[in-house]
Amino acid sequence: MVNLTIDGKEVAVKEGTTILKAARFAGIEIPTLCYHERLNPIGSCRMCVVEIEGLSHPMTACNTPVTEGIIVTTDSPRLQKMRMETLKLLLVKHPLDCPVCDKGGECTLQNLVHEFEIEGTVYLAEREDRESLYPTPLIHYWPDRCIMCLRCATACREIKGLGAIDIDGSGFNTSITAVNRDKCESCGECIQVCPTGALTENLGEYKGRPWMVNRVMTTCTYCGCGCQLEINVFNNRIVGVTTKDGIGVNKGSLCVKGRFGYEFIESEERLSKPLIKKDGKFHEASWDEALSLVAEKFKGIKASHGADAIAGIASARCTNEENYLMQKFMRAVIGTNNIDHCARL
Amino acid sequence: MTDILFSSWGGVVVDNRGKESENYEKIEKVSLPEQFAQDENINALIGWYGFLLRVQDVNIVDMCRAYLTAIQNESCGKCFTCRIGTKVLADTLTRICRGKGQDEDLEVLSRLAEVIREGSKCNIGQSGPISLLDALKYFAKDFEKAIQDKNPIPEGNYTYKLTAPCMDACPIHLDIPGYVECIKEGKFQESLSVITNKLPLPGTLGRVCVRPCEEHCRRTILDEPISIKHLKRFVADNNLEKNKGMSFKPTPSEKTGKVAIIGAGPGGLTCAYHLALMGHEVTVYERHGEPGGMAAMGIPDYRLPRDILGFEADQVQKMGVTIRYNATVGKDVKLSDIDKESDAVFIAIGAQTNTEMGLKGEDKGYKGFIPGVQYLQEVNMGTDPYPEGKKVLVVGGGNVAIDCVRCSFRIGKDDVNLVYRRTKNEMPADHVEIRDAEEEGVKFHYLTNPTRILTKKGKVIGVECIRMELGEPDESGRRRPVPVEGSEFVIECDILVPAIGQAIDLKLLEGEEKVETTRRNTLAVNEFTMQTNNPKIFSAGDCVTGPSTLIRACAGGRKAAINIDRLINGKELKATYEDCFDKLFEKVKVFDSRENIGFLGGRKRLHLEMLPPDERKQTFDEVEKGYSQLEAMSEADRCLRCYRVGMIAV
Ligand SMILES: Cc1cc2nc3c(=O)[nH]c(=O)nc-3n(C[C@H](O)[C@H](O)[C@H](O)COP(=O)(O)OP(=O)(O)OC[C@H]3O[C@@H](n4cnc5c(N)ncnc54)[C@H](O)[C@@H]3O)c2cc1C
Ligand code: SF4
Ligand code: SF4
Numbered sequence: 001m002v003n004l005t006i007d008g009k010e011v012a013v014k015e016g017t018t019i020l021k022a023a024r025f026a027g028i029e030i031p032t033l034c035y036h037e038r039l040n041p042i043g044s045c046r047m048c049v050v051e052i053e054g055l056s057h058p059m060t061a062c063n064t065p066v067t068e069g070i071i072v073t074t075d076s077p078r079l080q081k082m083r084m085e086t087l088k089l090l091l092v093k094h095p096l097d098c099p100v101c102d103k104g105g106e107c108t109l110q111n112l113v114h115e116f117e118i119e120g121t122v123y124l125a126e127r128e129d130r131e132s133l134y135p136t137p138l139i140h141y142w143p144d145r146c147i148m149c150l151r152c153a154t155a156c157r158e159i160k161g162l163g164a165i166d167i168d169g170s171g172f173n174t175s176i177t178a179v180n181r182d183k184c185e186s187c188g189e190c191i192q193v194c195p196t197g198a199l200t201e202n203l204g205e206y207k208g209r210p211w212m213v214n215r216v217m218t219t220c221t222y223c224g225c226g227c228q229l230e231i232n233v234f235n236n237r238i239v240g241v242t243t244k245d246g247i248g249v250n251k252g253s254l255c256v257k258g259r260f261g262y263e264f265i266e267s268e269e270r271l272s273k274p275l276i277k278k279d280g281k282f283h284e285a286s287w288d289e290a291l292s293l294v295a296e297k298f299k300g301i302k303a304s305h306g307a308d309a310i311a312g313i314a315s316a317r318c319t320n321e322e323n324y325l326m327q328k329f330m331r332a333v334i335g336t337n338n339i340d341h342c343a344r345l
Numbered sequence: 346m347t348d349i350l351f352s353s354w355g356g357v358v359v360d361n362r363g364k365e366s367e368n369y370e371k372i373e374k375v376s377l378p379e380q381f382a383q384d385e386n387i388n389a390l391i392g393w394y395g396f397l398l399r400v401q402d403v404n405i406v407d408m409c410r411a412y413l414t415a416i417q418n419e420s421c422g423k424c425f426t427c428r429i430g431t432k433v434l435a436d437t438l439t440r441i442c443r444g445k446g447q448d449e450d451l452e453v454l455s456r457l458a459e460v461i462r463e464g465s466k467c468n469i470g471q472s473g474p475i476s477l478l479d480a481l482k483y484f485a486k487d488f489e490k491a492i493q494d495k496n497p498i499p500e501g502n503y504t505y506k507l508t509a510p511c512m513d514a515c516p517i518h519l520d521i522p523g524y525v526e527c528i529k530e531g532k533f534q535e536s537l538s539v540i541t542n543k544l545p546l547p548g549t550l551g552r553v554c555v556r557p558c559e560e561h562c563r564r565t566i567l568d569e570p571i572s573i574k575h576l577k578r579f580v581a582d583n584n585l586e587k588n589k590g591m592s593f594k595p596t597p598s599e600k601t602g603k604v605a606i607i608g609a610g611p612g613g614l615t616c617a618y619h620l621a622l623m624g625h626e627v628t629v630y631e632r633h634g635e636p637g638g639m640a641a642m643g644i645p646d647y648r649l650p651r652d653i654l655g656f657e658a659d660q661v662q663k664m665g666v667t668i669r670y671n672a673t674v675g676k677d678v679k680l681s682d683i684d685k686e687s688d689a690v691f692i693a694i695g696a697q698t699n700t701e702m703g704l705k706g707e708d709k710g711y712k713g714f715i716p717g718v719q720y721l722q723e724v725n726m727g728t729d730p731y732p733e734g735k736k737v738l739v740v741g742g743g744n745v746a747i748d749c750v751r752c753s754f755r756i757g758k759d760d761v762n763l764v765y766r767r768t769k770n771e772m773p774a775d776h777v778e779i780r781d782a783e784e785e786g787v788k789f790h791y792l793t794n795p796t797r798i799l800t801k802k803g804k805v806i807g808v809e810c811i812r813m814e815l816g817e818p819d820e821s822g823r824r825r826p827v828p829v830e831g832s833e834f835v836i837e838c839d840i841l842v843p844a845i846g847q848a849i850d851l852k853l854l855e856g857e858e859k860v861e862t863t864r865r866n867t868l869a870v871n872e873f874t875m876q877t878n879n880p881k882i883f884s885a886g887d888c889v890t891g892p893s894t895l896i897r898a899c900a901g902g903r904k905a906a907i908n909i910d911r912l913i914n915g916k917e918l919k920a921t922y923e924d925c926f927d928k929l930f931e932k933v934k935v936f937d938s939r940e941n942i943g944f945l946g947g948r949k950r951l952h953l954e955m956l957p958p959d960e961r962k963q964t965f966d967e968v969e970k971g972y973s974q975l976e977a978m979s980e981a982d983r984c985l986r987c988y989r990v991g992m993i994a995v
Contacts, residue, residue, distance in 0.1 A: 040982075064945055067947035067948075085426075089429040090429065148422055158531065163532065167422055170418060
């Protein structure tokens, strides 16, 4: 264990712990913007600067491991000024278009600017507008809103192991670009980690403000992984899918289907009632009618050809429990071992 | 006497403005050469520790504008303060210089400069504003005047180079912060490309480089240097493991030609690599049956497995380079014939022969008397140079001597000794190697010098030695060893290996048109172009520098390639602006071990796992294991990214 003092509080943490984690452990909040639990510290935002007694230079808490006996100060006029100026610098490029931004209301930058009581754009710089190409049409990239915290590129590399996007250019004119276009899987990990509205999803026109939607936690139905996701509901319509960092087996990640494949739910073409074919045409029926018909047919087949004439193929869209019941049904009720699963084919 | 008007270098302000030149106060921190290139005087320097003015007519406001613009150009964009902050600084200064400054600009400049200096992630942002802060403090009037006058300031003439302490110390100036950062971010393939941009032998150098960079690593001031060498090995091994060839991007020159290279050592291979990248047709003549020069025939396998070197040499051949093995120039082929068939010739024959100790009987061919390089060569070929001998005595204190002793265990000799005339402290060999040899059980005899070879029936039976003591320092700064009279004693041995130095075998020049050599029997070349007195013949590596290191040979090979390309394309051969900056930075030191960084230290480097001494001394298996991915990323994370910009006004 390493002992240190943060804002007068004595803390003991495991060797290798960063100052930021030690502070959080001690219940002390240090502002951050680029830091993300699931990523290696990036160190781009410089918000988490802290002072260490005896050192002339402030250190960033997110990527500095603790050492024995250090005395850390997380708040001082000097640190406050540094954080404030850094935020003001971000507003050189970042537009104050919060009213029309999808992220407005749950944007880390907005919260910090508000917290630090910054009133508007203070500094100016000449800009050179460049077209920036994102690797997938499912995501809209807003270069002006992008603060270049690099969470997106880091997540693409570290969580997904892809490295489809990265920083390009130099200085003020850097932007995020597709460096390996073909590697992009459109999974939306980048959107998920973006602290601002620089990455927004490109489906649908009207999204509803974050505080207006109802987020319903559910399990993704696309495959057996069981990823946890939140269906965003506005006026009883699904307007998006989000995740919560660290929640579920997926810890906040999804694949392209889970994140963007929600439109089928409200598809006009979707069947919502059972159909029974009569005289070559489908007719709507009640569940009782439909199930009785199926039971009757199964019984008939079993009587004339034996149980092994029936086979069941279960769906990967079902949960483990449903799949378990399916095989139980095939074995115990129908009486056959002819059971398989579409994911195996 | 100094001719510097003002200096704030290293935080020490010397202000000679308004003084008579004979009363100028001296600048202790730095010395600024007068000339940059021929006919180009240095009027001012602005850089990572401050700025110096030599002449009055450099406009300080304009120089700050140029410098901050350069900083913004070099800003990688990976941290907020530097990416946007230096842009605001550069734009504000540009506006002032255009005569459109406003009163509040000065306050903005100093406020932001301070925040950027303290808040940026790496040394670009941390060092970039230092000079501006000094200028605002000591030249406030100039700034105020520029704002009030509202007259555009004519733009001065500046030129700059990006460097870093480690990068500057590396003879080939590898972009070390660049490749280390890629590793930190898990971009191993990109990291490898940064290295192979200059060097075709990453796995080789990643194992045996003498790493001058690490001696100049700024992290040393805090705790320990970054393991620059091991990180290089990591990316090379990672690539090899994935069984990928190396990917190269050839960029053919306008005119291409035929080039002959003599010697497939590190110097020759690097030259061939760069020439091939530029589209030239290259044939290498090599005396031995395999590539690598001393790296293959001298350096033992437990330090550098041969397949690593072999793989890297293969890559060079895959680029279209032909290597003709077992072809000794001067014997099998004549230099003049090669010369006739080629547009240029590059000589990189290394230092192949042993320096004599000056003892009687050295040339008698006694059994058991085996010069170091020859001893290692035979071991490397897989033979025991003298199976009858069991007790080995190696003379010398350099890496070759250490290789000889460590090898001896591995071919089954059990009593291994090393005599060196000074103490361990003065030994030029790598200290890590000395430690490894000690662990393996080598008996070191310091302050000892051989005086007589003892023989019986033409076989070595021992060496008479004399005790030494350290006297006054000699020209190398090391204390000169002097014999203690009457202290002679005998060490018995049946193998005597002198390894006190190598010399250059210039037989290939005999009977040829004159290629000039130096007093030290090395080839004489222009230090910038590597060209000999014969315009078509270039040379580099050990045969120019005397026995030196792999990386210097590689750096020389690269330089030669660039200049051979120029020759073929009819361009003038002269020092490039990069060469001039290298020269300048030798004076204006890029690394200052006394710098007060003010960061938190205490984060030691990750050491490599090693085979235990008793096990490793039996085999030629590689002693050091490489880093795992996570270890490499964590080690790379220690790097402070000390990029910095040096700019001069000419
Ligand atoms: C035992 C030993 C250990 C060393 N350890 C290290 C180390 O750990 N790290 C380090 O940085 N440096 C080390 N060095 C030094 C390093 O090996 C040399 O500085 C480097 O190899 C020089 O490269 P070069 O290309 O100039 O010459 P060489 O490597 O000597 O290559 C010259 C090549 O030219 C060939 N050749 C010579 N004459 C002719 C001819 N007439 N015709 C055709 N071919 C010819 C030779 O066969 C050889 O292949 C060591 C040297 C020795 C001897
Ligand atoms: S160069 Fe260094 S200081 Fe500048 S943006 Fe990149 S990390 Fe930050
Ligand atoms: S810390 Fe990194 S950039 Fe700085 S000198 Fe060392 S290796 Fe080079």
